Amino acid sequence: MLQASHVSYTIASRTLLNDVSFHARAGELLAIVGPNGAGKSTLLKLCAREMAPASGSIDVLGKPLRGYAGEQLALFRGMLHQQNTLTFPFRVGELVLMGRYPHYGAYPAAADYAIAEAALDTVGMRPFSNRIVSTLSGGEQQRVQLARVLAQIWDVPDGLLLLDEPTTGLDLLHQHQLLDVARQMARRGYAVVAVLHDLNMAAQYADQILMLRNGRREAYGTPRTVLTAPLVERVFGLPVQLLDNPCHHCPLIVPIPIFQPAFSHYSSNT
């Protein structure tokens, strides 16, 4: 579905991504993981065509990403950003219906309303349809934004769903619910790419993992091949123990704290 080949990105003579290649396949959820500043969001923005690579190529459905018109892309590529700022007091239902905008002419059709409602149902936010979005909690807003993106690509056969740290601000139930929805979208035939910080969530939900460090591809493959203790330790700088998750038959990463007491230099004598 999406093929990135030898992608590099430079800004102000600083290389943020260096020779990164991967394939996001239809039917699969690909997790991008890595330490802060590794280049994960930058890579996702390149995949969304919000920016263009300095070198290398990104193809979608066998065609260069840069060859698509913006309106064409909006029909099948949805992107959930880390932060979404609203400058107008939209209601929840209105905002989600906006996701359908690329698909309708002057006015939404009955099918667009139905899809917006179904997307809100999927994230459990339909009872909030009439609320002003800014009055919702952070996690509720995140779920509404996901519904908007889902509504956008709901009825296309081979959509591309890009999620940048989608579980931020969500409670335990809704973190899992969100990634379950993402995986269900993948199983419906979409290619789903999600930037995730929680390696155990990536292990549980991703079909493939791309691990970045300092803008470079450090590892790429199934959770079992990528999430090894030596690699996680090397990339994240934290010793971990690797167990077998008995519920999901995937790796379970247990960090081993190495930190000194943070306030030891403020002893009672000082």
Ligand SMILES: Nc1ncnc2c1ncn2[C@@H]1O[C@H](COP(=O)(O)OP(=O)(O)OP(=O)(O)O)[C@@H](O)[C@H]1O
């Ligand atoms: N416009 C910019 N100008 C200069 N540096 C930038 C710019 N945008 C991003 N960077 C730097 O590029 C690096 C990669 O940023 P990016 O947001 O892709 O990282 P990330 O892996 O998503 O990090 P995090 O996990 O903290 O969200 C960071 O060091 C960031 O400071």
